[in-house]
Amino acid sequence: MTINEIQEEIIDEFSSFDDWMDKYNYLIELSKELPIMDNAYKTESYLIQGCQSRVWIHAELQNGKIRYTADSDAIIAKGLIALLVRVLDNHSPEEILNTDLYFIDKIGMKENLTPTRANGLLSMIKQMKMYALAFKNR
Amino acid sequence: MFNAETIRKEFPILDTCIYGKPLVYLDSGATAQKPRRVIDKINSLHTSCNANIHRGAHYMSNACTSEYEEARERIRAFIHAPNVRNIVFTSGATASINLVAASYGEAFIRKGDEIIVSQMEHHSNIVPWQLLCQRTGAVLKMLPFNEEGAIEMERYEQLLSEKTRIVAITQASNVLGTMPPLRKIIDLAHAAKAVVLVDGCQGIVHAPVNVEELDCDFYVFSGHKLYGPTGTGVLYAKEKWLEAMPPYMGGGDMVGRVSFERTTYAELPLKFEAGTTNYIGMIGLGEAIAFLNTLDLPSVHAHERRLLAYASERLNAIDGLRIYGTVPGKCSIVSFNVEGLHPLDVGMILDKTGVAVRTGTHCAEPVMARYGITSMVRASFALYNTIEEIDALGKSVELAIQMLR
Numbered sequence: 046m047t048i049n050e051i052q053e054e055i056i057d058e059f060s061s062f063d064d065w066m067d068k069y070n071y072l073i074e075l076s077k078e079l080p081i082m083d084n085a086y087k088t089e090s091y092l093i094q095g096c097q098s099r100v101w102i103h104a105e106l107q108n109g110k111i112r113y114t115a116d117s118d119a120i121i122a123k124g125l126i127a128l129l130v131r132v133l134d135n136h137s138p139e140e141i142l143n144t145d146l147y148f149i150d151k152i153g154m155k156e157n158l159t160p161t162r163a164n165g166l167l168s169m170i171k172q173m174k175m176y177a178l179a180f181k182n183r
Numbered sequence: 184m185f186n187a188e189t190i191r192k193e194f195p196i197l198d199t200c201i202y203g204k205p206l207v208y209l210d211s212g213a214t215a216q217k218p219r220r221v222i223d224k225i226n227s228l229h230t231s232c233n234a235n236i237h238r239g240a241h242y243m244s245n246a247c248t249s250e251y252e253e254a255r256e257r258i259r260a261f262i263h264a265p266n267v268r269n270i271v272f273t274s275g276a277t278a279s280i281n282l283v284a285a286s287y288g289e290a291f292i293r294k295g296d297e298i299i300v301s302q303m304e305h306h307s308n309i310v311p312w313q314l315l316c317q318r319t320g321a322v323l324k325m326l327p328f329n330e331e332g333a334i335e336m337e338r339y340e341q342l343l344s345e346k347t348r349i350v351a352i353t354q355a356s357n358v359l360g361t362m363p364p365l366r367k368i369i370d371l372a373h374a375a376k377a378v379v380l381v382d383g384c385q386g387i388v389h390a391p392v393n394v395e396e397l398d399c400d401f402y403v404f405s406g407h408k409l410y411g412p413t414g415t416g417v418l419y420a421k422e423k424w425l426e427a428m429p430p431y432m433g434g435g436d437m438v439g440r441v442s443f444e445r446t447t448y449a450e451l452p453l454k455f456e457a458g459t460t461n462y463i464g465m466i467g468l469g470e471a472i473a474f475l476n477t478l479d480l481p482s483v484h485a486h487e488r489r490l491l492a493y494a495s496e497r498l499n500a501i502d503g504l505r506i507y508g509t510v511p512g513k514c515s516i517v518s519f520n521v522e523g524l525h526p527l528d529v530g531m532i533l534d535k536t537g538v539a540v541r542t543g544t545h546c547a548e549p550v551m552a553r554y555g556i557t558s559m560v561r562a563s564f565a566l567y568n569t570i571e572e573i574d575a576l577g578k579s580v581e582l583a584i585q586m587l588r
Contacts, residue, residue: 065535118525
C-alpha cells in the first residue's frame, strides 16, 4: 500500500468512533500491538527530545525502504507512534520526505500537533523524517 | 461566610466548556484565573486612560502614575511591608530572584561563600543561585527534605555556618505543598549572619503574609498566581539591602541625573525599575489585591484547606495512588502518581474529560529525583474551586485507570 492508502485506511477506521474515549481506547490498543523494540535501541541516542514521556525511535534501510521500530513509556504516546510507524514504515526515504501526514487532522488528533504539546507528536514526526533525509543523502 | 459558588461568577473563564464539557480548572498553581474586575481594569486603561508613567506632564500620565503608585501601596499593605520604598515591581518572581542574585550577589558574595537552597525549590529559586556561584566561586549547598516532604531541620542547622551568606527557601512548595517553618529558618539564618530570600509564589495565595513579622530579607512573588495579570511580579526587600545593592538594569526612570561622566540613581524603589515597566499589569495586580481585600481571607484559606482535605481523602481511596507531600499544614496542592501508569497518560485522559491538571517535572527536577521518578500529576486548588470539581477529578482519575490498565 502507498502511504496515502494507509492514511485513508486509518481515517476510515477512526470514522467509526463516536467520541474521544473510543479513539483513545483504540490508541491504547494500538500501543499494545506495536512490535517490540530491541532494548539495545532504548538508549539516550535514540531518545526523542522534547517529550514528557520517553520516546525512542530507531530506523534502518533495508532494500531501499526504511524500517522503523519505536517505543514509549507512556501508552497514548505509544499509540500515536504506532500510527506513525504504520503509515511510514517500509517506504523509501523519498516517499517519506514527500509525505503530508494529513490523517492526523482527519482523525481529530490535530490538537496533539502544537509544538508545546507534552506528548511530542511533532518531535516524533520530525525525527522520522530526519532519518529519511539521512538515508536519502547517504 | 465564604461561598465558592458565588465567587465563581466573578471569574468569566470558569463558564468555559472544553471538548463540550464544563472546564474543571485545577491548575491554579501554574496560573490563576482572573476576576472580572481585573480584566475590566486592564481593558478600561487601554481604552480610556493609557500613558507612560512618571515622566509625563499631562493628565493621563499623571492618572496612570497615581494608579501605579496606588497599586504599590496596596501590595505593601497586603504583605505588611513597612514602606513603599521596600516594594520593587518586576516582571515576575523569576525576575525578582535574578535581581537579588545579581545585585545583592555583586555587592556581597565572594569566593568561598555559601548559599543554602532547599531541595524542594522551583528551578527559578535554584538556577539564579547556581549562576551566581559560577560567577563568584561561591558554593551552593542543598538543604534536603524527607520522604513526607518536610525540610530536614537538623541538616539545616548543620549546613549553617559562618560561611553561609544566603538562604533561599520557598514559603510553599509548588509540588509538595509543604510550608516550611519559615520563622525558625529565618531566625537561625540571622543568627549565622546570613540573609534569607523567601519565594512566596504559592504561599501568598494560600496564607497570610507579614514580611515584617517574618523578618525575611527578601520576599518575592508573581502576580499571575495571585489572580493578577501575567508579566507582573514583586520584590520586597529590606531597605538597608536595597540601598546597598547596585542597580540591576540601567535605563530610563531609574536615574537621578545622567551625564557621560557620572550618573546618579533614582530613589528607592525606582532605582530598580529601569525602562517602561508593565504599569498596566501592575495596576491590574493592584486591582486583584483590591478584589482579595473584599473577601474574608481567613475563610478563603479555610475553604482551600477543606478542598485539600477532601481531595486527599478522595484520591487516597483510589487503589495504587500515591500522594507526594503529606506534611500537616500544607497548602492546597496535591501531586500524585498511579502505580503502573504514566502521569502524561493520566493527564491526557483527564484533559479529555475537561479536567485541567499539570503533568511533568513542575520545574522542580530535584523533587522528582528525590523520589526517583521523572514526573507527577498535580492538581492545585484556588478559591473558586469546589468539592464537586474534586469529585470530577476523582472520577476522571478512575476512568483513566480503567482505560489504561
